[in-house]
Amino acid sequence: MSIRIALLEDDTSQSDLVRLWLTAAGHKCHVFSRGQDFMRALQRETFDLLMIDWMIPDITGIEVLNWMTANLATPTPVLFVTARDSEEDIVMALNAGADDYLVKPLRKLELLARIAALARRGRPGAKQDSLTIGEFSIDPARHTITRHGDAVELTQKDFDLAVFLFRNRGKLLSRGHILESVWGRSANVNTRTVDTHVSRLRGKLGLTPENGWKLSAVYQHGYRLEHLREIDPAPDPGGGPAAI
């Protein structure tokens, strides 16, 4: 499973190491060395998981958590990472909104395991699990999607996009997040590509209000897929978007 992670860490040796570990594990890691830059990014971008260091020159990690609680509509899992290891420090971070706490020095396998555990909480099912939502049945392993039992032909990218959107229904997804998760970070495409594919998918799958679906563009941000007939909206147990 590949997820998109934002790391707030001012020490370059630490951030270089974490980025290398995460990238080698297949994740995408965006590093921010200043709290203000990190918070600005969270206003325009979405991530699957956030890693936050306690001691940052321009702000503390606790202050960042407080800002997130007050300003972000969709909670994203937070792994707090710091060399502070007292019980009161750990309690303070968890009470401020962190989902987990890891004490430096970091150990690679433990870090990756905790990230995987947090990511699992934020998504409805395993990567290869089939999905049945309303009139749609999706089998990622076989690359098939049916609507009312009839197969819908999609290109590979349209199919990947559909899986990503259905798994993250109810959640706001930035164009950058969609692009990175569906096309990959190195893909030579721009965010307009996302708009084109979303528009095509909306038509092919009939994701319109009259069919009980809403695939809406959120101004200057991205897209959100909603199932209007879903009595109990998509579970979001403190979780950010789920990876495809």
Add this chain to the structure above:
Amino acid sequence: MEDDRVVIRIDSEIRELIPGFMENRRRELEILRADAMGRRFDAVRKLGHTLAGVGSSYGFDEISRIGRELERAASGAAPAGVAAPAGVTDAEVLAVQRLADELESYLRNVVLRYT
């Protein structure tokens, strides 16, 4: 001297990061000495905190140990969250300088073996 060498085994996966890591520590050593002389113990404590956090992650347990010692040595004169700490004593400056000497010696003598 051959006897002073300390052999450390490092995961080959992070080999490309090691030159930058060592350069950062050498730069921090200079900053540490200047902060100790200038009796800026809040800066010393923060630098110790950084060293403690990063050393063992790369495999350099000794750097983490020195970092923790620095943090402890500086916390008496400049405890975290205290805006106007009491003055720094000569003994406290000396303790930090000794730890800086240990760090310098370690950086000079460490020999890396990639596994």
